[in-house]
Each structure stands twice: as structure tokens, then as C-alpha cells.
Amino acid sequence: MPANLPPEYFKAEQRYLQAKTLEEKIRATEELIRIAPKHKGTEKLLRMLKRRLAKLRGELEERERRRGGRGPSFAVKKEGCAQVALVGLPNSGKSTLLRKLTAARPEVADYPFTTRLPVPGMMEYEDVQVQLVEIPALVEGSSLGRGLGAQPLSAARNADAIALVVDASSDPQRQLEILVRELEEGGIRLNRSPPRVTIQRREEGGIVLRGEELVEGGREGILELLREHRIHNALVVVEERVDLRTLEELLEGSVVYRPCFVLLTKTDLSPGTAGGLGPFRVIDAGRPPEELKREIFRSLGLIRVYTKKPNEEPSREPLVLPRGSTPRDVARAIHKELERELRAVRVWGSTRFPGQWVPRDYPLQDGDVVELHT
Ligand SMILES: Nc1nc2c(ncn2[C@@H]2O[C@H](COP(=O)(O)OP(=O)(O)OP(=O)(O)O)[C@@H](O)[C@H]2O)c(=O)[nH]1
Ligand SMILES: [Mg+2]
Structure with missing residues (x-):
């Protein structure tokens, strides 16, 4: 054509x-x-x-x-149960928030680009620790190297979740649009799940395709793409509609998928702004620290699960797992063998009765206590 x-x-x-x-x-x-x-x-x-x-x-x-030559200082070592990147335009209030929620003391000033390197801080929320990292400001064109360059975007890619820090007092919707665009351009997909496609490279056996009819571009398109990437042996399983570009991103590992929410700052200057902001969950950053921490933890899609042995007290330190995790996942997190040996489970918390016996794929809730029987 x-x-x-x-x-x-x-x-x-x-x-x-x-x-x-x-x-x-x-x-x-x-x-x-x-x-x-x-x-x-x-x-x-x-x-x-x-x-x-x-x-x-x-x-x-x-x-x-x-x-x-400051490569290493841009990378922040992960600590705690998750790393959350505070991403925003210059002056949006990132450092102020970090000071409010952690013991970190970055400089706060009313001129742009005060923070030039990522600053980590530990947010203690009840019995978990979440690492917040202020990412040096993004601007329109960051993905093209404008402003402080592309390094802030790489630092954000590294985090487990993205908090968009948006100043309520200066056209928040527009700020949000800029941030989303730059992150997307930087290969960070927000609040979307990765496509259900697996590409498993193999030693031999040629190319085996399953579900190729779901790919826009079809069998020929996939084969050509694999050839271009010099992949001659692989099993490709496609379970939902995708285009070739998405397949290519997957092959190259050029995009990441991250949960995302908005922290709306300076609401004291501009009350009532939160309502119209879309499409993400918006948290008013002006709330008291403890409430703010709870809202942030809730936005991460994580739950805390406490394990216990029969006739003993629950563990003090929770396991932190993705929402929707089951006793099976808890067992696996403790030990691979344990998952295989798991026979029965009791749960305290989200069940109707304390200590109720539940199936191994019971969906656990934040705060549940789990007793695993092998
Ligand atoms: N009124 C009001 N001012 C705020 C609020 N949060 C931050 N500011 C002010 O906004 C200015 C910028 O705050 P910072 O926390 O330094 O902003 P930043 O996003 O870290 O800025 P850069 O590091 O330069 O990108 C400072 O003058 C703060 O005092 C807020 O909730 N209300
Ligand atoms: Mg700052």
C-alpha cells in the first residue's frame, strides 16, 4: 500500500x-x-x-x-516497602511536602529549580516505612532534555509509584497535563496495567505464536518485528488486543507501568480546586501529616499482612504485599516451599469470624492476620 x-x-x-x-x-x-x-x-x-x-x-x-558526571547521585537506593517519586513542576511544593512527611530537610525557596538532585526521605506510617524521593522539577520538554535534562525522568522511572505534585494555585489541570505528557514521553505509563503479552526467548525451536490474531499487524507483523530485533527463537503469547508498537516497547523494555496519584499543594491559596482535576485520585496535601500518610499508603495499592503461628502472637512487622494478595502469596513471600506445603489457613481481621478458616486464594485485606498450616 x-x-x-x-x-x-x-x-x-x-x-x-x-x-x-x-x-x-x-x-x-x-x-x-x-x-x-x-x-x-x-x-x-x-x-x-x-x-x-x-x-x-x-x-x-x-x-x-x-x-x-553526577550519575550516581541521581540514583537513589531503595529502602522501605516502596519508593514513591514526588514529581512536579518547579516550585510546586515538593520539598515542602517532603519536609512535612519525613525527616529529610531539603531547601525550600520560592524560586524554581531549588532542588537539583533527587532527595530521599523515609515516611513512617504506623508500622511501615515508605521511601519518598523528591525528583528535581520537570518542565515542558523534559523528555527532550529541556530544563534539568532527562535525568529527572530516569530517576522517576526507577520508583515503584508516582505522586504528581500539583500546585492548586496555578492552573492545576494544565500542570497535570504537562506532567502526564512528559512522563508518558519518558516511557512511564500511569495507572495502566502492562499488556497481557509474554515473550519468552528460547535457545531453539523457531518462533511459536499464540493469539497472533489479537495483534494489529498480525502474524506477518510480529514475525517481521522479531526479525528486526534478531530474535529467531521465542514463544510469544498474546492475550489481549495490542498494536505492534506496544509489542516493540515490550521487546525493548522501554516502558514501565506505575501506579499514580495527585498530591495537591497550596490548597490554602486556592481552596476547592481538587474536584475538577482528572483523571487521577487527588489527595489534598494540606491535610494533617497522619491523614496524609494514610492516604498516600492507600494509593500505593499495598496491604499489610501479619503472620502468626498457632497459639502465638502475630508478627510485629507486617509483610507488605500488592492488594489482592492471597494466603498463597503470603506463603510464597516467606518461602517457596511453604506455598507447596500450604494445606489450610485461618484469618483474623477481614473475615466474618475471628480465626475463620479460608481458602488458600482468599483475597486478604490490609491489616489481616494470617495463620498458615502445612
Ligand atoms: N501557601 C503555600 N505555599 C507553599 C505550600 N507549599 C509550598 N509553598 C511555597 O512554595 C514555594 C516552593 O516550595 P518548594 O517546596 O521549595 O517547591 P519545590 O517543588 O520543591 O521547588 P523546586 O525544588 O524548585 O522544584 C516556597 O516558597 C514554599 O514556601 C503550601 O502548601 N501553601
Ligand atoms: Mg524542591
Whole structure:
């Protein structure tokens, strides 16, 4: 099928060819992707462009890592049960929040880019510890290396969850849009589950496909994509509708999927703003610290589970597991063998009766006490 490219496309291509800097090349490639019509005849072209874009962005990130020579300080070692990135525009109140919720003492000032390196702090909430990390401010174009460069985005990618810090007093919806766009461009997908596709590379046996009819581009498209990535032996199982671009992201590991919520700051200056903000869960950051901590913990999609042995007290330290976890998951978290040996389970907390016997796939709730019998 012919591509039928419009004249603007060729003009933009000219700009790409004449681009001298990485940033210019990235901008021109983005433009090409935007201009190119989206249909069967341009599928290959679009994929080539997107691959080029990913490569250019990678180069930009790499260059900044080297140029700054401060690579290590941008990486924050994970501690506690989860790492949450505080991500926001300059001056949105990230440092103020970190000071409110942790013992960290980053500088607070009313000029932009006060915080230039990620600052970690430990948020103690009841009996769990959640690590908050202030990420140096994002701006429109961070994914292109503007502002403080692409490093803040890489630091955010590393976290287990994203808290969007939004200043209620200055067009919060617009801030939210910028943040979401930059994170998406930086390969961070917010509040979406990863596509149900597994690609298992193998030593031999050629390419085996299951569910290929769900892939836009079909069998041929998948085979070509695998060939381009020099994958000759693999089992590919597709369980939901996806396009080739998504498959490619999966192959390259270029995107991550993270839970996300909004912390709305400066609501004292602009009360009543929270209502209209979408599409994420919004928490008023002006609430008292203990309430705020509880809301943050709830937004992480985690539950605390206490284990006990028969006739003994429950453990003091909870296991922190994803919401929806079952006694089976608890057993596995303790020991692989234990899951196999698990015969019966009693639960205190979310059950109708204390110490009720439940199935091994019973959905546990935050705060449940679990007694495992083998
Ligand atoms: N009225 C009001 N002012 C706030 C609030 N939170 C932060 N500020 C002010 O906003 C300014 C910026 O706060 P910071 O916490 O330094 O903001 P930041 O997001 O860390 O800024 P950068 O590190 O520069 O990106 C400071 O003058 C704060 O005092 C708030 O809830 N209410
Ligand atoms: Mg700051």
C-alpha cells in the first residue's frame, strides 16, 4: 500500500536531515511522527521513526549522564516497602511536602529549580516505612532534555509509584497535563496495567505464536518485528488486543507501568480546586501529616499482612504485599516451599469470624492476620 505522504512530511524530513544537535533531531523526528498519516501503508515507516526517536532519546540521556558526571547521585537506593517519586513542576511544593512527611530537610525557596538532585526521605506510617524521593522539577520538554535534562525522568522511572505534585494555585489541570505528557514521553505509563503479552526467548525451536490474531499487524507483523530485533527463537503469547508498537516497547523494555496519584499543594491559596482535576485520585496535601500518610499508603495499592503461628502472637512487622494478595502469596513471600506445603489457613481481621478458616486464594485485606498450616 502506498504511503501517500503529505508535502509537510518532506519539509520536516528536510529539517531532520539538516538538524545539527540531538535536541533538534528529536524535535524533527517527533514532528515526522505527528505528520505521517496513520494507516497500513505507513505502519513500517512509523515504527522506524519511533525506533529512531527512542534511540535519540537514549543518546541524550547517556550524554547527560556523562556530561554531568553526577550519575550516581541521581540514583537513589531503595529502602522501605516502596519508593514513591514526588514529581512536579518547579516550585510546586515538593520539598515542602517532603519536609512535612519525613525527616529529610531539603531547601525550600520560592524560586524554581531549588532542588537539583533527587532527595530521599523515609515516611513512617504506623508500622511501615515508605521511601519518598523528591525528583528535581520537570518542565515542558523534559523528555527532550529541556530544563534539568532527562535525568529527572530516569530517576522517576526507577520508583515503584508516582505522586504528581500539583500546585492548586496555578492552573492545576494544565500542570497535570504537562506532567502526564512528559512522563508518558519518558516511557512511564500511569495507572495502566502492562499488556497481557509474554515473550519468552528460547535457545531453539523457531518462533511459536499464540493469539497472533489479537495483534494489529498480525502474524506477518510480529514475525517481521522479531526479525528486526534478531530474535529467531521465542514463544510469544498474546492475550489481549495490542498494536505492534506496544509489542516493540515490550521487546525493548522501554516502558514501565506505575501506579499514580495527585498530591495537591497550596490548597490554602486556592481552596476547592481538587474536584475538577482528572483523571487521577487527588489527595489534598494540606491535610494533617497522619491523614496524609494514610492516604498516600492507600494509593500505593499495598496491604499489610501479619503472620502468626498457632497459639502465638502475630508478627510485629507486617509483610507488605500488592492488594489482592492471597494466603498463597503470603506463603510464597516467606518461602517457596511453604506455598507447596500450604494445606489450610485461618484469618483474623477481614473475615466474618475471628480465626475463620479460608481458602488458600482468599483475597486478604490490609491489616489481616494470617495463620498458615502445612
Ligand atoms: N501557601 C503555600 N505555599 C507553599 C505550600 N507549599 C509550598 N509553598 C511555597 O512554595 C514555594 C516552593 O516550595 P518548594 O517546596 O521549595 O517547591 P519545590 O517543588 O520543591 O521547588 P523546586 O525544588 O524548585 O522544584 C516556597 O516558597 C514554599 O514556601 C503550601 O502548601 N501553601
Ligand atoms: Mg524542591
